[in-house]
Amino acid sequence: MNFPTKKKTTNKINNKANLGMVLEDMINQTNEFYINANLAIIHKKPTPIQIVKVDYPMRSKAVITEAYYKTPSTTDYNGVYKGYYIDFEAKENHNKTLFPLRNIHPHQVKHLNQIVAHGGIGFLIVAWNHYNEFYLLPLDILNEFWNQAQDDGRKSIPYSIFKEKCIPIKEGYAPRLDYLKAVDILIKNQI
């Protein structure tokens, strides 16, 4: 609720990192709420790390002393809800008019399409930080703009498409970001 304030008081790099954490934290808190309320079992996957060197100090636990962040090959979140396999990626967007598609890795789009082809539910959660708005971006809309990007150079989804075609997610206290309500609508629309 207070990102716009935060945005003005911190420097740009920190701000981006903080806002990145905000959406992740909101979803993690929401997932914890869902697990405790016995509504869904959805977890964030660990960040993939390439480990190069590990030290084994005497009698204490192994210390990783050289490692690198790897590009994730799938998405950040997955789990089970009402028997459905749920799989999604969460993205912050700092732009006011467009959601640039360079935010998403090609293998993540491929992964989400594979998920849906096998009967799973795949989507993106996009935070528009400037408006403090959150949307579930269905995969078919992502695909439409993703495929256009290859042809005519358009590499983004306009804000208007989110307003018109995506499913809004309401921010709250508990759950923090009740995205399963949006998933219910997504499932209903698909049947």
Added chain:
Amino acid sequence: MNFPTKKKTTNKINNKANLGMVLEDMINQTNEFYINANLAIIHKKPTPIQIVKVDYPMRSKAVITEAYYKTPSTTDYNGVYKGYYIDFEAKENHNKTLFPLRNIHPHQVKHLNQIVAHGGIGFLIVAWNHYNEFYLLPLDILNEFWNQAQDDGRKSIPYSIFKEKCIPIKEGYAPRLDYLKAVDILIKNQI
């Protein structure tokens, strides 16, 4: 196919590590086969790492210089197969007569039970290295012995139970370890 030979020629610690990798590698190869054959989308989750220190050398990518292995809060593998949410943990067993339950973290058993309660398919894959045999251990059998362990101190599942009640998984070339055949049997038994 050649673990028993390997077992005799390497020292105990390396051997354990190697065999641990063998099952993981077999499952990873199998998952790759399943994805390429468009049969299922199942991935290993990254190992959870607690990052303590990160260096940012000039113009090169971030280097993690201090990090620790964390206890996983869920299982190693999950994904989607025929619309089902699939979730499992893979364990090597070096014992000849028993599968000790200390191999499994309590939160992993809890997690698998949550998964099944929400309509997912949860199980263990257990490798009996001495016999070079592989089994799908259904959750209800794990639960039975897990709950006994709390009461009367029994903390393992005998080999005979695997022979009699678990679903054997055949080792092969491609796929390396065709566990989806065992999952099909598990699903059929549950309906």
